[in-house]
Amino acid sequence: MTTRTRDVLWSDVEGIYDEILHHPFVTGLRDGSLPHPVFRHYIVQDALYLRGYARSLAACAARAPEVDATVMFAEHAAGAVAAERELHAELLGDLGVDPDDLGAPAPATQAYVSYLAATVHAGSYAEAVAAVLPCYWIYAKVGEALLEAGSPDPLYQRWIDLYAGEEFQAVVDAVLDETDRVGATVSDTELARMREHFTTTSRYEWMFWDGAYRQETWPV
Numbered sequence: 001m002t003t004r005t006r007d008v009l010w011s012d013v014e015g016i017y018d019e020i021l022h023h024p025f026v027t028g029l030r031d032g033s034l035p036h037p038v039f040r041h042y043i044v045q046d047a048l049y050l051r052g053y054a055r056s057l058a059a060c061a062a063r064a065p066e067v068d069a070t071v072m073f074a075e076h077a078a079g080a081v082a083a084e085r086e087l088h089a090e091l092l093g094d095l096g097v098d099p100d101d102l103g104a105p106a107p108a109t110q111a112y113v114s115y116l117a118a119t120v121h122a123g124s125y126a127e128a129v130a131a132v133l134p135c136y137w138i139y140a141k142v143g144e145a146l147l148e149a150g151s152p153d154p155l156y157q158r159w160i161d162l163y164a165g166e167e168f169q170a171v172v173d174a175v176l177d178e179t180d181r182v183g184a185t186v187s188d189t190e191l192a193r194m195r196e197h198f199t200t201t202s203r204y205e206w207m208f209w210d211g212a213y214r215q216e217t218w219p220v
């Protein structure tokens with residue numbers, strides 16, 4: 001039996017995923033103990049993140065060798081902007097933030113978005129896919145894990161429903177299929193690069209939650 005690329009990639013980040021599930025930001029979403037100002041910081045940063053993420057997905061679309069993958073990533077790029085506009089505008093309103101005045105990206109946001117942009121433009125298409133995959137896959141997994149228990153806070157439950165929803169899970173499945181397809185064509189060297197990018201952006205997923213939890217701003 002041939003090993004799927006998704007399984008190779010995931011085996012590298014099981015420890016990181018475990019740290020994410022046990023991070024106080026994520027456990028706080030689940031038990032409702034997460035303070036609203038912390039969630040507000042996160043949603044503002046995520047709105048800023050989604051703009052950069054959309055640009056990286058559009059680059060994946062442009063670089064895909066098969067037109068089906070171009071369509072898929074282009075739709076996801078548009079979807080990321082739509083998510084930012086609709087859901088975030090809604091949640092931001094409830095949290096008392098003006099969506100037209102989000103301020104500047106915090107360190108983790110800037111670092112994550114910059115790494116994605118650098119990789120999708122300077123790496124191969126396979127590397128680009130591996131770099132963007134944790135954004136999809138980790139959110140789908142976290143959404144699923146949180147859905148089991150649910151949150152007592154309706155605001156957090158809305159967030160959980162978005163990422164645990166069937167629509168988002170179907171999007172993630174399509175990207176996992178593309179990952180396996182492209183992963184089956186790469187050399188050992190390129191697979192090693194895919195694994196590095198996948199691990200790095202999985203770390204950025206942890207750092208994004210951690211930065212939000214600490215409401216991190218630029219030290220100088």
Ligand SMILES: Cc1ncc(CO)c(N)n1
Nearest residue numbers: 046049135136139205208
């Ligand atoms: C930081 C981050 N990663 C992934 C997603 C899911 O698209 C998101 N909204 N934010």
